[in-house]
Amino acid sequence: MIHLGCAGWSLSRQYADEFLQPGSHLQRYAGRLDAVEINSAFYRPHRPATYARWAASVPEHFRFSVKLPRVITHELRLENCEVALDAFLGQIQHLGYRLGCLLVQLPPSLAHDARRDRYFFEALRRHHAGPVAVEPRHASWQAAGPMLTDLCIAQVAASPSRFAADAQPAGWPGLVYWRLHGVPRIYHSEYSQQCLLQLAERLQCSHGAGAETWCIFDNTASGAALGNALALRRWASATYPSLLDETIHE
Structure with a gap:
């Protein structure tokens, strides 16, 4: 199974008909997709009770990825960020077993x-x-592969690519984490059907190799992320029936 979702659970108007079940935005989102990236943790801390409430409102199979705070x-x-790191880890532990991955996105x-x-x-x-995935955005991180492998940390496969070695998964091979920001207009553009079909093949390859696999769409500014995630789920489910959790409602 892969973990497929978006950076945040905002439900854009153009896809509202895909999320008609009752409940909060998160509950409705979790009725169709099985993972989400808590991108808001980058900008501000959340109370432990908030993380606990989010965890209690989603199905058993649902998983959260959480982005490290920008202060770190x-x-x-x-x-010199031990205090900030300890505070962050203390907050997110209230997600319990639904905490799936930590994302460390670095400045360019x-x-x-x-x-x-x-x-x-x-x-x-x-x-x-x-699981931990790092998204470096400086070309010098191409030399970090041995360290990441040694510490069991994956390097994000990013779209669009920022340097030669970040377009494909790297680092520790036990985790594969795709972040798709939108091409050609970052955070806005949707991905074509051809791109999504090619991505489904890549997800199947990592899944078949036994790697925990994440695919997060971050092209959220114009609502494209939801459409891409739902389309990828439909095509992947039809082509590779074992790839995605069958408990998600269609």
Whole structure:
């Protein structure tokens, strides 16, 4: 099974008819898709009770990915951030077993520094044993592969690509995490049927290899993410029946 969803559970008007079941936006979203990325955690902390409420409102199979706060990645730039990291991990533990993955998105200006980055990810690993994916946006991170593999951390496959080695999954092969931001207009453009069919094949390959596989659409600014996620789910379910959770309602 893959974890397929969007960066956030906002239900855009053009796809409202796909989410007619009663409940909150999250409950309605979780009736059709089985994963979501909590992108808002990047901008502001959420109370433990909020995470617990979200976890209690979704089905058993549903999983959350949570983006690390920008104070850690963009302000402190992975240095001297133990207090902020401990606070964040204390909040998200209230998702319980529905916490699926942590996403570490780095600023484009943050070059790879072997000492600093190993220290940070080793500190993260001391407190969190679950799946972690990093989305670097500086070409120097092409040299980080051995460190990421050693610490069981995946490198995000990003669209659009920011440097030569980030268009395909990298790092630890036990986790594959796709983030699709929209092409050609980032955060807005929808992906074509051909692109989605090619993506379904890639998801099947990683699924078949035994990797935990995530696919998150972040082209949310114009509502395209929901349409792409729903279309990919339909095509993948028809072509690869074992790929997605059959408990999702069609």
